[in-house]
Amino acid sequence: MSDQHPQGHGHGGTAHPHGAPLSDVQLRVKxxxxxxxxxxxxxxxxxxxxxxxxxxxxxPRNGARVVARAWVDPEFxxxxxxDATEAIAGMGYIGRQGEDMVVLENTxxxxxxVVCTLCSCYPWPVLGLPPVWYKSAPYRSRAVIDPxxxxxxxxxxxxxxxxxxxxxxxxxxxxxxxPERPPGTEGMSEEELAALITRDAMIGxxxxxxxxxxxxxxxx
Amino acid sequence: xxGVHDLGGMHGFGxxxxxxxxxxFHAEWERRAFALTLAMGAWGRWSLDMARHSRExxxxxxxxxxxxxxxxxxxxxxxxxxxxxxxxxxxxxxxxRPRTARPIEPGALRAADVPRLLGNRRAARLDDPVAPRFRAxxxxxxxxxxxxxxxxxxxxxxxxxxxxxxxxxxxxxPDTHAAGLGRKPQHVYSVRFAARELxxxxxxxxxxxxxxxxxxxxxxx
Numbered sequence: 178m179s180d181q182h183p184q185g186h187g188h189g190g191t192a193h194p195h196g197a198p199l200s201d202v203q204l205r206v207k208x209x210x211x212x213x214x215x216x217x218x219x220x221x222x223x224x225x226x227x228x229x230x231x232x233x234x235x236x237p238r239n240g241a242r243v244v245a246r247a248w249v250d251p252e253f254x255x256x257x258x259x260d261a262t263e264a265i266a267g268m269g270y271i272g273r274q275g276e277d278m279v280v281l282e283n284t285x286x287x288x289x290x291v292v293c294t295l296c297s298c299y300p301w302p303v304l305g306l307p308p309v310w311y312k313s314a315p316y317r318s319r320a321v322i323d324p325x326x327x328x329x330x331x332x333x334x335x336x337x338x339x340x341x342x343x344x345x346x347x348x349x350x351x352x353x354x355x356p357e358r359p360p361g362t363e364g365m366s367e368e369e370l371a372a373l374i375t376r377d378a379m380i381g382x383x384x385x386x387x388x389x390x391x392x393x394x395x396x397x
Numbered sequence: 398x399x400g401v402h403d404l405g406g407m408h409g410f411g412x413x414x415x416x417x418x419x420x421x422f423h424a425e426w427e428r429r430a431f432a433l434t435l436a437m438g439a440w441g442r443w444s445l446d447m448a449r450h451s452r453e454x455x456x457x458x459x460x461x462x463x464x465x466x467x468x469x470x471x472x473x474x475x476x477x478x479x480x481x482x483x484x485x486x487x488x489x490x491x492x493x494r495p496r497t498a499r500p501i502e503p504g505a506l507r508a509a510d511v512p513r514l515l516g517n518r519r520a521a522r523l524d525d526p527v528a529p530r531f532r533a534x535x536x537x538x539x540x541x542x543x544x545x546x547x548x549x550x551x552x553x554x555x556x557x558x559x560x561x562x563x564x565x566x567x568x569x570x571p572d573t574h575a576a577g578l579g580r581k582p583q584h585v586y587s588v589r590f591a592a593r594e595l596x597x598x599x600x601x602x603x604x605x606x607x608x609x610x611x612x613x614x615x616x617x618x
Binding site for chain 2 (some may be wrong): 200202203205206207208209210212213215216217218219220222223224225226227228230231232236266271272273276277279292294295296297305306308309310312313314315316317318319320321322324325327330331337338339340341342343344345346347348349350
């Protein structure tokens with residue numbers, strides 16, 4: 178790869194142990210971490226722990242378990258819609274960027290879509306860290322003015338009679354979409370249901386596909 | 398501030414590009430920039446509002462060219478200098494330094510503290526007994542404000558009429574908090590705007606945009 182791009186992608190920089198030059202941003206981060214460590218201001222072990230948390234432990238599987246439970250347990254669903262923070266905390270998903278949760282229910286007549294036009298607010302405890310597209314200028318600019326066009330790009334064409342509700346996360350409330358349970362899932366266990374539920378369905382850029390189609394898409 | 402970060406409703410950025418099987422981080426420096434931001438934030442010298450404002454102050458052409466964690470890095474460097482942790486000269490040296498065995502300061506985040514830091518359930522919500530100015534169902538208009546500092550009032554709703562959908566309770570007011578001028582506790586509401594009120598007759602007559610807005614951003618309509 179580096180043979181085809183002998184100039185590298187950065188702005189020059191010093192030699193990297195593996196041969197490719199370090200980009201400007203790589204150098205800045207390395208220098209910053211060294212400087213802060215040297216001053217005793219950060220503990221490298223704490224950095225590793227923070228990274229490990231969001232890379233391995235927190236992610237959209239958490240949200241999928243919340244949604245699956247809401248599909249099989251009407252009492253839980255009632256509590257989830259009434260006080261999402263408490264209901265989700267009851268499953269152990271609490272904390273940073275999810276201190277105050279709101280759950281939005283999709284129905285055959287209402288489709289909810291979540292965005293943060295001003296930065297990239299996202300419900301970390303249930304969805305993990307946001308994907309690049311969620312943080313990108315195209316999504317942040319267009320979700321509010323052209324939600325149906327954005328959904329079309331995600332392969333979701335909504336009938337005109339469906340009401341689209343876009344939720345701009347401008348404050349400290351964090352939104353999770355409760356997608357519709359697809360047909361053909363009767364009798365499936367909570368765990369089997371959770372496996373069908375995608376991150377995008379909980380942001381509102383997709384629907385949850387029936388099992389046969391979900392399997393096809395997973396195979397690619 | 399009327400910054401380029403306030404992207405809602407802008408044209409010209411092209412289609413939303415997605416990546417299949419996207420990893421949480423795309424490079425080691427992204428991991429480190431993310432973790433450094435959280436670890437230095439744990440010192441408690443700045444608020445989340447100040448952190449957001451630090452990223453918003455990135456020059457517009459750089460902001461648009463930068464990736465998400467480059468903005469975080471820029472914001473973190475800015476905050477570290479402004480709060481006296483580092484000097485600009487130290488940052489500009491940019492040389493990779495060997496790690497030394499200097500003891501970790503008592504205020505630094507330790508690995509054992511991480512679960513408590515991330516599990517903290519209180520952030521911006523307050524218990525102050527502040528009366529709400531509005532109730533669900535009230536018609537409101539977003540004020541036409543253009544503060545030069547941090548604000549969470551997006552340009553696309555300013556001067557537009559909506560309806561209070563629900564009262565979320567009392568929260569820190571970001572405009573004052575980001576400037577170090579206090580929490581100014583007040584209610585935040587989800588305000589429902591008709592897409593046509595925001596975007597004109599081309600928009601769908603059914604669609605709505607819900608925006609979380611503080612009392613100080615609203616007037617009765």
